[in-house]
Amino acid sequence: MAREPAREPGVPPARPLDEVDRTVLRLLQSDGRASVRAVAERVHISRANAYARINRLVEDGVIRGFSARVDHERAGQGASAYVTLKIVQNTWRTVRAELERLPGAAHIALVSGDFDVLLLVHTADNRSLRELVLTRIQAIPEVLSTRTLLVFEETDLDPAP
Numbered sequence: 001m002a003r004e005p006a007r008e009p010g011v012p013p014a015r016p017l018d019e020v021d022r023t024v025l026r027l028l029q030s031d032g033r034a035s036v037r038a039v040a041e042r043v044h045i046s047r048a049n050a051y052a053r054i055n056r057l058v059e060d061g062v063i064r065g066f067s068a069r070v071d072h073e074r075a076g077q078g079a080s081a082y083v084t085l086k087i088v089q090n091t092w093r094t095v096r097a098e099l100e101r102l103p104g105a106a107h108i109a110l111v112s113g114d115f116d117v118l119l120l121v122h123t124a125d126n127r128s129l130r131e132l133v134l135t136r137i138q139a140i141p142e143v144l145s146t147r148t149l150l151v152f153e154e155t156d157l158d159p160a161p
Contacts (some may be wrong), residue, residue: 077122091142
């Protein structure tokens with residue numbers, strides 16, 4: 001008997017996606033500014049159908065939002081790093097809430113392995129990065145230790161066509 005994956009409280013179960021939904025998602029991932037009309041034409045469905053599908057994907061939480069991909073260096077955030085954290089057992093939600101408030105926090109993941117949390121941050125420079133890690137992250141009581149991995153170069157991958 002298959003077990004249903006754990007969900008956040010109050011979040012309804014995801015509805016299954018069909019091939020049209022997946023195509024709509026790929027199009028919006030590659031161009032979040034695409035109009036409903038453009039999506040409809042490229043997927044070969046009516047505008048009403050495209051509109052309804054996009055709204056359902058948003059309401060179901062499949063699409064979490066629309067955003068711009070930023071060149072962090074050109075935007076004044078020349079230092080990037082992955083910070084690994086070991087945290088006190090069963091404090092994930094508390095730590096996550098603290099990390100979400102950090103300036104420059106871009107991605108937070110609870111992971112398995114030698115550490116518990118992987119955090120991607122973007123800061124103006126190494127001095128700001130040092131300050132963020134040493135005075136903000138290490139000051140969180142549930143954080144037992146950190147390790148900082150500087151990013152020398154990064155590439156955002158476009159979704160598969």
